[in-house]
Amino acid sequence: MRRILRRREIVADDWRHLGEGAEEGSALIVPLVELRKDPERWRRWRGRLGVRLSSVDPVEELTADLPRLDLVAVEFPTPSDGRGYSAARLLRERLGFRGELRAVGAGVRQDQVFLLARCGFDAIELAQNEDPDAARRALDRYDVAYQGGSPEVALRRQRFSSRPG
């Protein structure tokens, strides 16, 4: 059973990725390309549905799908590929997505979780061999920041807030 970091808690993952043997009616994460290939099949999916964006998928393409989606997974193929940070902020701040926003992929390491959480990811599916306890502790490496950001990280003080007041 995969364990993920969700809102500062290490929990058993109740979602499956396509190909991990999900049963009809379960919570399933489908790559965007699969979603587009057979939209009818996924419209009829009776369980919760999530979509997985690769780092080159433009997030705006999901606009019309978001009401149907309980989860968006954004892929980080390496720690150095930072496109997913912009995708997350756009999903939260521009497209108003309120479901689970999950970072996935080989690039999701403990040294990234602070930034991920601040961009609006509330679920972190760590790369293989990463220690979830260390990742949870890494959320608290900083208690100050210069920029505004998601309330997923508890900060004592920020300098530039994006929200008035």
Place this chain on the structure above:
Amino acid sequence: MYQYDALDQAFVDRRVAEFRDQMRRHLAGELSEDEFRPLRLRNGLYVQRHAPMLRIAIPYGLLAARQLAKLADIARRYDRGFGHFTTRQNLQLNWPKLADVPDILAELATVQMHAIQTSGNCVRNVTADHLAGIAPDEVDDPRPYCEIIRQWATLHPEFTYLPRKFKIAVTGSPEDRAASEVHDIGLHLTRDAAGSIGFTVLVGGGLGRTPIIGQVIRDFLPLPDLLSYLEAILRVYNRHGRRDNLNKARIKILVKSLGIERFREQVEAEWRLSRDSSPLLPAAEVERVRGFFRPQPYETLEDFDATSGREPRFKAWYRYNTRAHRVPGYRAVFVALKAHGHNPGDMSSDQMDAVASLAERVSFGLIRTTHNQNLLLADVRQRDLYEAWLELERLGLAMPNIGTLTDMIACPGLDFCSLANAGTLGVARQIQERFDDLDYLYDLGDIEIKMSGCMNACGHHHVGHIGILGVDKRGEEWYQISLGGSANGFTALGEVIGPSVPKSEVASTIERIVEAYRALRADGERFIDTLRRVGLEPFREGAYATHPAAA
């Protein structure tokens, strides 16, 4: 200068702790070199040819005396007693021990310094005009805005893993002393018709293997929109900049491939959508930061001729190594790091200590680093100039060659850098020896030599009046010469004059080029102006006159 508050201090302290843990995991084998690299780079730590290299940030080139003394102390205790100042106003230590770096960063944090984001694919040290705040022709002091940008860019959650490094320079004077047009973003302070402060924004400049001059993306950006507009540019770049090829990943390639108009459309469209959710830059915050850069408590003095009755060497130093100040009775004084026989930009710990102490005595305890790899004491009373000169002369820091041919920029080259194809320091020595006659240097006047040991162009060779690029030819060091580059005010890229020359021929080739200039120049005409007037051809002929067979 800016003083940390509790947030700033807490941030750098947390950062040191984070890096200490990352280093521990690396040394324990939990983080492979590949995994550790992006983390250490974002803390200024390279692994170089012989040893690690640590690049310490000097934000917009401003140092307090106690900070320079701390750098001296660190270089002495953790390195070999010297450091190298760079074109981006930072300091590099070439021989620290890997395991010592967390301790060095902790030492830096005790004097409000760090090495954050001095390398890696993120926003780098924000640089400025070294005459900021004292230049007579300045619109506004760029440093408060540099400090605001520094804070905004520090561990930015969205922009810490960009496609490639990202450099920003801010200038407030018509003369560009920060090479802002060859930065990823150049910001020129200006005022609109109503007198409000804002910026002309340039984007897509850069050197490296594809040198490009930045283009104007916005004529006037109001100050309150500074951060929201930077976020829009960075977001378009972060999403659409190339990540498949390291050599095509800078923003200049994106701007070039889209064209400035389409790139502008994308940025402006992004900005319209994100402006309201972007970080605010409240007037109170601007005022808070500006408060740290108020003019010094200058005395009411009158200008006087500090050279009257003094020896010729002092007069030469006054003429070449000091600059006008907007306040009567003061001058800005260069601390020349270009003494012949020394590596350009290098400074010993003893020299740093002595200059820190001199700054305490004669320049309000502040020191600046310059893009040209010298230091500057910005606020020296004219009546203290002679004393300052005596001390700098004693320290070997009064070489009266600022602005002349031997005040050259050079990267560390093959002697230190693992990227270099050829040495730069030996060539610098060769040029210093060939041009060791001050009267000859003065006769040649303003000539900028800029030299890089590889096409990454850390030595800005593209924008030197005379550019020198080290190349590897079948395992030998050869040098390509270009002419006509410029980075201040009238930015231009130099043109390669012909086949590269062997190492032993570099100084001779330059000598023939400047001799061609002496033969061609009109009365009082500078090298670069003669070159622009007559074109490259006569110089090319001169350069190869006795050396036609250079491969």
